[in-house]
Amino acid sequence: MLFGHKKHREIPHVHWKITQRCLDLIVESSKSNYPQEFGALLRVDRMQRDTITEVVLLPGTISGDSHAIFRLHMLPIDYSIVGTVHSHPSSLALPSEADLDLFGHFGRIHLIVGVSSHGHVSWKAYDYQGQAVSVSVV
Numbered sequence: 623m624l625f626g627h628k629k630h631r632e633i634p635h636v637h638w639k640i641t642q643r644c645l646d647l648i649v650e651s652s653k654s655n656y657p658q659e660f661g662a663l664l665r666v667d668r669m670q671r672d673t674i675t676e677v678v679l680l681p682g683t684i685s686g687d688s689h690a691i692f693r694l695h696m697l698p699i700d701y702s703i704v705g706t707v708h709s710h711p712s713s714l715a716l717p718s719e720a721d722l723d724l725f726g727h728f729g730r731i732h733l734i735v736g737v738s739s740h741g742h743v744s745w746k747a748y749d750y751q752g753q754a755v756s757v758s759v760v
């Protein structure tokens with residue numbers, strides 16, 4: 623198998639960053655899609671590959687859980703794409719079971735944006751195991 627289910631994948635430690643501009647776009651998109659979910663892919667810069675600079679919208683984005691949003695067979699082969707972002711119509715930016723399944727199959731860094739019914743936005747980043755990781759806004 624090309625992608626074996628090793629318990630501990632050897633992934634070099636990365637100190638992830640995201641540009642303020644990209645984060646603003648994500649927050650605005652999440653708010654404007656509320657109460658539906660917003661989903662997109664995350665693209666990093668081409669030099670250091672540790673700074674999320676761009677979101678890439680998937681064709682035919684639909685509401686629902688992350689499996690519905692991220693139809694993995696539609697993913698482009700592009701090594702600058704490092705993970706996903708999606709919103710929850712909830713104040714909790716916590717991964718669901720479906721999210722954890724997605725994280726384990728694709729990508730290295732995943733953002734979840736929680737949008738409360740009052741429009742308050744919070745976000746968290748997770749690695750492929752669903753463990754919270756810190757991301758600096760630059």
Ligand SMILES: [Zn+2]
Pocket residue numbers: 687688708709710717718721734
């Ligand atoms: Zn989710």
